[in-house]
Amino acid sequence: MNIDPVVNLLKSIAKPTAFLVINQAQRNETVVRTLKQFNFDPVQPPKDVDGVYVYSLIEYGVDKQEVMLNLFREREIKNAFWSAYTSNNPLGFYKEVEKFLQGKDSEFDIRLMRIELRSQLEEFGEIFIKVAKRSKSKEFEPFPEWNLDEYPAEFKSLIKEKIRSFCGRKFVFEAFKQFCDKNRNGYFTVVGDAGMGKSAIAAKYVWDNKSPCYFNIRSDGRNRAELFLESIRKQLIKRYQLQNDQKANLADLLEQVSKKLTAGDHLVIVVDALDEVEQEAGGNLLDLPPSLPECVYFLLTRRPYTIDKKRLSAPDVPVEELDLRGNQYVNLSREDIKEYIRFFLNVDEDYKKALRQWIQDRKVDENDFVEQVATKSENNFMYLRYVLPGIAEGKYNDLSLTELPDGLEQYYQTHWVRMKMDTAPKKMMVIILFILVEIGTPIPCEMIANIAQQEEYDVKQVLNEWVEYLKQQKIDGDTCYSIYHASFLDFLKSKPVLDTKRQLLKEVNQHIVDYWEREKEEDDKD
Numbered sequence: 152m153n154i155d156p157v158v159n160l161l162k163s164i165a166k167p168t169a170f171l172v173i174n175q176a177q178r179n180e181t182v183v184r185t186l187k188q189f190n191f192d193p194v195q196p197p198k199d200v201d202g203v204y205v206y207s208l209i210e211y212g213v214d215k216q217e218v219m220l221n222l223f224r225e226r227e228i229k230n231a232f233w234s235a236y237t238s239n240n241p242l243g244f245y246k247e248v249e250k251f252l253q254g255k256d257s258e259f260d261i262r263l264m265r266i267e268l269r270s271q272l273e274e275f276g277e278i279f280i281k282v283a284k285r286s287k288s289k290e291f292e293p294f295p296e297w298n299l300d301e302y303p304a305e306f307k308s309l310i311k312e313k314i315r316s317f318c319g320r321k322f323v324f325e326a327f328k329q330f331c332d333k334n335r336n337g338y339f340t341v342v343g344d345a346g347m348g349k350s351a352i353a354a355k356y357v358w359d360n361k362s363p364c365y366f367n368i369r370s371d372g373r374n375r376a377e378l379f380l381e382s383i384r385k386q387l388i389k390r391y392q393l394q395n396d397q398k399a400n401l402a403d404l405l406e407q408v409s410k411k412l413t414a415g416d417h418l419v420i421v422v423d424a425l426d427e428v429e430q431e432a433g434g435n436l437l438d439l440p441p442s443l444p445e446c447v448y449f450l451l452t453r454r455p456y457t458i459d460k461k462r463l464s465a466p467d468v469p470v471e472e473l474d475l476r477g478n479q480y481v482n483l484s485r486e487d488i489k490e491y492i493r494f495f496l497n498v499d500e501d502y503k504k505a506l507r508q509w510i511q512d513r514k515v516d517e518n519d520f521v522e523q524v525a526t527k528s529e530n531n532f533m534y535l536r537y538v539l540p541g542i543a544e545g546k547y548n549d550l551s552l553t554e555l556p557d558g559l560e561q562y563y564q565t566h567w568v569r570m571k572m573d574t575a576p577k578k579m580m581v582i583i584l585f586i587l588v589e590i591g592t593p594i595p596c597e598m599i600a601n602i603a604q605q606e607e608y609d610v611k612q613v614l615n616e617w618v619e620y621l622k623q624q625k626i627d628g629d630t631c632y633s634i635y636h637a638s639f640l641d642f643l644k645s646k647p648v649l650d651t652k653r654q655l656l657k658e659v660n661q662h663i664v665d666y667w668e669r670e671k672e673e674d675d676k677d
Contacts, residue, residue, distance in 0.1 A: 157189060157205055158224045161212040181213045198288035204229060207279040218260045219271055227251055232276070239295040240392070245272055273299040301361035301390060303382055305373075309366055313354035316494050319487025320352050322480065326473050327356075327450060331417065334469040336443040340425075340451040343475035345641070346533025346559050347484070349452035353423040356450060362419045363387060365437075369427040370622065370633040370640065372592040376430050379437045383420065402440040409444035417446040425453035425463075436462045443468050484530040491532060492521045495539045505543035515552050529558040537562055563642045570616065572648060578655070579605055583613050585649050585656050588640065589663060593624055593631035602662045 164181065183193045186209055191197070196206045212220050222228055228248060235244030248268070252258035261268055276297035283291035298304045323341060330339045343349050350366065357364045363386040367374040380401055387404050388396055391411050396404060408418055428436045435441065439449065441464055451463075455476070463470070475484060495502050496517065510520050528534040538555065541547055547555060556565040570580065582603050587594075596614060600607040614621060614632055621632050634640045643649055649656070 154205055154208070154224050154229075157208060158212070158220045160185065160188070161209070161215070161220050162217050164213060178213055182210055185209050185213065196282045196286045198286050198290070200233060200290065203279065203282050203286055203288075203291070204232075207275065207282045210282065211275045211278045215271075216264060216266060218257050218264065219266065222248070222252075222257060223275065225251070232279075236276070236279070236291075236295055239293075240389075241273075241276060241295065241297050241299050242301065242389070244276070245269060245299045248272060269299050273297065296385075296389075301386075302357050302364050303386060305382070306357075306364060306366050309350075309368075310354040310358055310364075313351045314358050316491065316499060317351055317355050318490040318494055319483075320348065320355070322483045323352055323473060323475075324356065330469070330471050331419075331448055334448075335445045336447050337469035337471065338439070338443075338449045338451060338463060338465055340453060340463075340470075340472045341475065342453060342455055342472055344531070345454060346531040346536075347475045348487075348532040349454075349475070350423050351532065353421050353450065353452050356419075357421050360419065362421050362450075363390065364421040365423070367422070367424040367427040369424075369429070370591065370593070374424075374427045374429050376428070376437045379422070401438065402442075405440065405444050405447050409447060412446050417448065419448045419450055421450045423452045425451055426456065426460075434462070435464060439463060439465075441465050441468070481530065485525055488525045488528055488530055488532070488535065489521050491535055492524055492539070495535075495543075496521075502540055502543035505545075506539065509542050509548075513551060520552060523552055524555070527555055527557050531559045534559045534562055560642065563639060567646070572646075579603065579609065580613050580616070581648055581655070582659050583610060584617070584643060585659055586663070587621070587632065587634055588643050588649060589660065591633075593622070593626060593633040595626075595629040595631050597629070598666070599632070602659070602666045604662065 164185070186193045186206065189205070189209070191202075191206055191209070196203055208220075208223055212223070228251060231247035231251070232244055235241055235247070245268075252261070252268075276299070280291075280294050280297055284294065296304075298307075300307060302310060327339050330337060341349055341352055353364065353366065356362060363383055365379050365382050367379070383401065384396065384399065384404060387393060387408055391408050393399075393404070393407050396407060399407070405418070412418065422437065422439075425436050430436060443449075443465070455474075474480075496506055497503060510517060524535070524538070528538075537559075538547075542555075556562045571577070572580070582605075583599060586599055586602055596607055596611050599614075600610040603610060621634065623630055623632060625631070634643070
């Protein structure tokens with residue numbers, strides 16, 4: 152099928168009417184109308200490769216920029232896409248497109264228009280796979296995992312969130328580079344208290360270096376050795392095109408990769424939050440190998456630990472730690488903290504205006520604000536992540552600069568007191584927080600309401616009151632909630648009001664057991 156008329160029509164749609172396509176319903180209507188214009192069935196796509204390619208281009212291309220439409224009409228791009236699709240090598244497609252664009256006017260246009268090429272190519276590939284599945288043609292099987300980033304899709308949003316306002320920490324990256332330069336392999340661990348920016352450091356390194364990675368997240372249940380191995384295995388197979396390694400252990404995978412490394416090349420695997428790993432006693436955490444091939448390094452992060460919980464034995468491998476609490480890093484961390492505060496004041500579009508208004512209303516000098524908030528933070532980025540948006544959102548309008556809470560623990564305690572949880576505990580609020588702590592993984596509001604035996608609307612109101620401490624994420628179409636950070640989870644567990652010995656919470660525990668039994672019965676019926 153000739154693709155030119157399709158592209159020309161999409162361009163004519165995009166130019167005069169793109170501003171009219173303001174919601175998904177209108178966009179879908181335009182897609183259906185365009186498909187019909189070229190004799191495609193909007194419900195049942197064709198079964199041939201050319202037909203699916205054009206069909207996908209229509210679904211993708213409504214309201215897209217002309218430069219992207221012209222790119223996908225190129226035969227070289229189409230051939231590169233199909234080659235990457237059949238070899239399950241989406242990164243290869245991205246690299247071929249970059250090579251094709253090099254030196255062309257379209258490369259300049261894409262940069263000028265600030266088009267994120269990688270995300271556009273990923274969007275087209277995902278649409279193609281959906282259309283291919285609907286075609287029900289065996290020619291498109293097996294369907295590849297279309298992720299154009301070197302890091303896995305499961306951590307993409309986390310990484311982007313962590314680096315959005317990343318500041319400083321150059322001394323950490325310089326120390327790690329020196330470690331790699333002087334050692335042929337090794338484990339390098341960044342140690343620090345909750346909120347000192349360990350996960351952000353890991354995310355920034357991954358983003359800058361496109362390293363294989365794994366982020367242990369206790370609240371998501373993503374903190375077990377088998378899940379770590381499965382994820383890293385997929386990443387290494389994809390990155391290095393390893394063959395017949397779908398069941399290989401980590402040590403064997405690293406040996407295979409080391410044979411593919413060229414002179415001057417090396418592999419760094421980033422693993423965040425070893426302290427959140429759940430694993431039976433015995434052996435290294437996540438079954439990390441006691442020996443490593445040459446040019447293979449691990450960048451690890453974890454909270455402070457006792458020797459019996461270290462669980463990283465590697466007698467013949469260089470091992471080094473950088474403790475963010477060390478005296479030699481206090482001043483460096485404080486400078487990073489001040490840079491982070493200035494970012495919120497001068498750059499962050501969401502909060503800078505309101506923060507400046509708060510300062511102006513109290514006739515506070517900007518430098519004094521930076522210095523005092525930095526002192527109150529106790530070099531804790533998590534504190535700033537909560538307090539600075541809180542100031543901007545008016546939650547501290549009744550306080551002066553000196554009355555802001557000191558440190559992360561006091562910040563949690565301040566909110567706890569404001570909610571009158573100690574003096575007059577709110578029964579439903581206690582129950583809901585207890586359910587979130589006890590379940591430990593993301594759950595939808597409907598499930599919380601079912602266990603708490605409360606109206607879903609009322610539960611949602613409570614969740615909204617604690618929204619800054621909760622993480623919301625879409626799972627199978629449902630908005631699910633979990634405790635945002637391990638430090639807040641620890642804070643809640645320390646509260647007597649959430650003690651499982653209380654009769655109220657014993658009853659809630661029984662509700663949880665009853666809920667799972669009902670779910671099991673429903674599954675058995677199905």
